[in-house]
Amino acid sequence: MKILSSIFIVPLLFASLAAAASAPSFETLSKLPVVRFGDPLPASDFILLFSAGQPITMSITIEGSLFSQPAKNELTVIPAREIFVYRDWASLDGLVWMQRSDLITSDVVVKIPGYNHPLPGVLKVRMDLPATR
Numbered sequence: 001m002k003i004l005s006s007i008f009i010v011p012l013l014f015a016s017l018a019a020a021a022s023a024p025s026f027e028t029l030s031k032l033p034v035v036r037f038g039d040p041l042p043a044s045d046f047i048l049l050f051s052a053g054q055p056i057t058m059s060i061t062i063e064g065s066l067f068s069q070p071a072k073n074e075l076t077v078i079p080a081r082e083i084f085v086y087r088d089w090a091s092l093d094g095l096v097w098m099q100r101s102d103l104i105t106s107d108v109v110v111k112i113p114g115y116n117h118p119l120p121g122v123l124k125v126r127m128d129l130p131a132t133r
Helices: 002-021 026-030
Strands: 034-036 047-050 056-062 071-077 083-086 089-091 105-111 122-128
Antiparallel strands (some): 056 071, 083 089, 105 122
16 A cells, blocks of 8 residues: 555655746736835735846844844845846746746855954855856
């Protein structure tokens, strides 16, 4: 019985993984509203657009029982070009979609002051598109 259930479950598992890895269809995406970042979100599914030149605020917080009070700051970044995002997918033109992690590479560096880094702390976030890696 275990062998019989494995014969049916394993292919089903692989089929679901393959479906999750394939890009959303043009038909599916063409029906979704495109919402610019910062605009009100619809109650249903949507594509999020980060417009080139549009300021995006990022909030940074450092907190915990080590500190007498938390620190919070807001930074503003501006995308160099349009980026469309739908779930785990991203596109530069709204037509060709890739896994978001394949289109946008991200790297986060955190250096906490201490013996190995006796300097002010560092939080560095780098995000690149393929042409600028």
